[in-house]
Amino acid sequence: MNDVINGQMEVVYHKPETLTDTPMHYCPGCGHGAIHRILMEVIDEMGIAEQTVGIAPVGCSVLAYHYMNVDMQEAPHGRASAVATGVRRVLPEKYIYSYQGDGDLAAIGTGETIHTVNRGENILMVFVNNGIYGMTGGQMAPTSLCGMITSTSPYGRDAHHVGYPIKITEMIAQLPGAYYVARHSVHTPAAVRKLKKAFKASFEFQKQKKGTCFIEVVSNCPSGWKMTPIEANAWMEKNMLPYFQPGDIKVPAAMK
Amino acid sequence: MSQIIHDEHPILMKGNEALAEASLRAGLQAYFGYPITPQSEILEYLSEQAPNRKDTVVLQAESEVASINMVYGAAGAGARVMTTSSSPGISLMQEGISYIAAAELPCLIANVQRGGPGLGTIQPSQGDYFQATKGGGHGDYHIVVLAPSSVQEMADFVFDGFRLAEEYRMPTMILSDGALGQMMEKIYLPKDGSLPKSEKPWATVGKPKSRERNYITSLHIEPDKMETINIHLQDKYRKLKKEIRFELTNVEDADIILVAFGLSARICSKVMELARAKGLNVGVFRPITLYPFPYEALASYADPMRMFLTVEMNAGQMVEDVRLAVNGKCPVYFKGRMGGMIPTPEEILLEVEAMAEKQRITNQSAGYL
Numbered sequence: 001m002n003d004v005i006n007g008q009m010e011v012v013y014h015k016p017e018t019l020t021d022t023p024m025h026y027c028p029g030c031g032h033g034a035i036h037r038i039l040m041e042v043i044d045e046m047g048i049a050e051q052t053v054g055i056a057p058v059g060c061s062v063l064a065y066h067y068m069n070v071d072m073q074e075a076p077h078g079r080a081s082a083v084a085t086g087v088r089r090v091l092p093e094k095y096i097y098s099y100q101g102d103g104d105l106a107a108i109g110t111g112e113t114i115h116t117v118n119r120g121e122n123i124l125m126v127f128v129n130n131g132i133y134g135m136t137g138g139q140m141a142p143t144s145l146c147g148m149i150t151s152t153s154p155y156g157r158d159a160h161h162v163g164y165p166i167k168i169t170e171m172i173a174q175l176p177g178a179y180y181v182a183r184h185s186v187h188t189p190a191a192v193r194k195l196k197k198a199f200k201a202s203f204e205f206q207k208q209k210k211g212t213c214f215i216e217v218v219s220n221c222p223s224g225w226k227m228t229p230i231e232a233n234a235w236m237e238k239n240m241l242p243y244f245q246p247g248d249i250k251v252p253a254a255m256k
Numbered sequence: 257m258s259q260i261i262h263d264e265h266p267i268l269m270k271g272n273e274a275l276a277e278a279s280l281r282a283g284l285q286a287y288f289g290y291p292i293t294p295q296s297e298i299l300e301y302l303s304e305q306a307p308n309r310k311d312t313v314v315l316q317a318e319s320e321v322a323s324i325n326m327v328y329g330a331a332g333a334g335a336r337v338m339t340t341s342s343s344p345g346i347s348l349m350q351e352g353i354s355y356i357a358a359a360e361l362p363c364l365i366a367n368v369q370r371g372g373p374g375l376g377t378i379q380p381s382q383g384d385y386f387q388a389t390k391g392g393g394h395g396d397y398h399i400v401v402l403a404p405s406s407v408q409e410m411a412d413f414v415f416d417g418f419r420l421a422e423e424y425r426m427p428t429m430i431l432s433d434g435a436l437g438q439m440m441e442k443i444y445l446p447k448d449g450s451l452p453k454s455e456k457p458w459a460t461v462g463k464p465k466s467r468e469r470n471y472i473t474s475l476h477i478e479p480d481k482m483e484t485i486n487i488h489l490q491d492k493y494r495k496l497k498k499e500i501r502f503e504l505t506n507v508e509d510a511d512i513i514l515v516a517f518g519l520s521a522r523i524c525s526k527v528m529e530l531a532r533a534k535g536l537n538v539g540v541f542r543p544i545t546l547y548p549f550p551y552e553a554l555a556s557y558a559d560p561m562r563m564f565l566t567v568e569m570n571a572g573q574m575v576e577d578v579r580l581a582v583n584g585k586c587p588v589y590f591k592g593r594m595g596g597m598i599p600t601p602e603e604i605l606l607e608v609e610a611m612a613e614k615q616r617i618t619n620q621s622a623g624y625l
Contacts, residue, residue, distance in 0.1 A: 020469075049463065050462050050463060050464050050465070051462045052462060052463075053333065053460045053461070053462060055329070056473075062475060063475070065469075065471040065473060068469075069463070069469055070462075070463055070469055071460035071461065071462055071463045071469050071470045071471065072460060072469065072470075072471045072472070073328070073329060073332045073333075073460055073471070073472040073473070074471070074472065074473035074474070074475055075325065075328070075329075076325060076328075076351055076352060076355050079321070079322070079325035079328075079352070082317070082321075082322040082325035082326050082328075082329065083325050083326070083328050083329035083332075084329060085315075085322075085326050085329060086286065086288065086325065086326035086327060086328060086329025086330035086331070086332075086333070086337070087329040087330065087332065087333045087460065088329075089286055089313045089315060089326070089330060090285055090286050090313065090330045090333050090334070090335035090337075091333050091461060091462075094461070094462050111318055111319060111321075111322070112318070112321075112322055112325070115317075115318035115322065
């Protein structure tokens, strides 16, 4: 890693082989780029890329297979965990992950999410929660905070009208099939390090066939929230994290 | 169509179970399904047999939506995979079938049709002909549709279905109905393990360093790329024409040709027998592949001296294709029952006799007789 170039500069940071050279389409400051990078870095460092199959969702990360240099399938909206189940059941020895946003996993795909975890499918489910439908232009998501203004809640989310933001991660943690459930973020270097550890632990549990590992990443949407990247991260920390509290939600004894 | 090798000894089996047993013998690697009458025996049979088959996974999903998406995943990973359902459940699967067709993955789907629309009835129907043969989901696509008319064909078409699905990389549907699913007949099962495996270099099984990553998608944002994909699909559907299959009985000398598929075709065989006993020259044209449809073969029997009667257990769906094929060259009549009702040979015979009378009068006035 620390190659010395020209006897002067050394490489301290480089792109993992598990990321392609395709420029990402994500908006400036969006968390997806960092989350992709961390996930693929873990796969690279663990040396499991050749045994890994990923499932991309519908939403902003629909094109994840253009960036992630592993075999991948792109699932219909909400169905990533069902598609992942299909792959998992015919490739029992491979590493399988799904990658979904909040609308995909916690609205249209709620049924698949719950039943996949309930079966304890031996996969890693990555859930990126930024409280908005980014790809379709900033509509209210199942995880939009109360009072949050979006294009379909222009007067702010009214819980009496559309319900409260759903804490699906806490819900699925109740299921016996869930082995390891945690919530993290990527807005600070310290948060990135914690997320990386969680991804790594998830793949290790998967190798031991422990069941579903479910990692929520609370993220931002500068474009949808109509903020600069710095404002978005500050808003996320102030408003999203108190409601979607980071940390371990269900931890196996082996990790305690 | 390839030759299927059968067991030497026959066995008495229910249609749904024959289909299930044939799928195991065809080297089924994964089955995902959800209970619905009148096809639940397939899921039950496979669940019972799964422990004896270490290379087959059988999983009851939480819905038909989940089933078809599990099929999508497993097919993408290179497995020989099947799901089965009945009409309302097949409707739920249509989005997934569109994705599978677009992503060009092989899979087998059986629809043991029941009467509709809506929740309808659990009695047999052919009401899903349009849905099966015209695409069913969104966008321009087709799937191969095979229509069995016996328990033997419920088993055989599993082998044909997997072969077609894998050769053309597209979903194949066995369009059956509740009567064929539930009836018992003596059949010769296809021999275990006699369906060769096919190469699937495109499957997502983990990317070795030696190749680029495989990815399966139906998303092509640029319209020119998406049009290219569509052109490719349409080319494939044209090539599929060489797989057209149909069965002819006594059509050469027939004045009246009954056109029917599946269970209706069986009933029409009886009608033909009754009509011939009364001295009427009646034959049966049975389309076996409903997609691709035997337009040209049907057209070759259309001449002004003949009449066609299409018989279906629906309000008149395949009859539209029969009329397209015949293109006005001879009259095409329709007899249908709906909502789970099965037409009797006698009621169809009445139609045939009425047609024969019209034919006699026409011929007389034209001075042919």
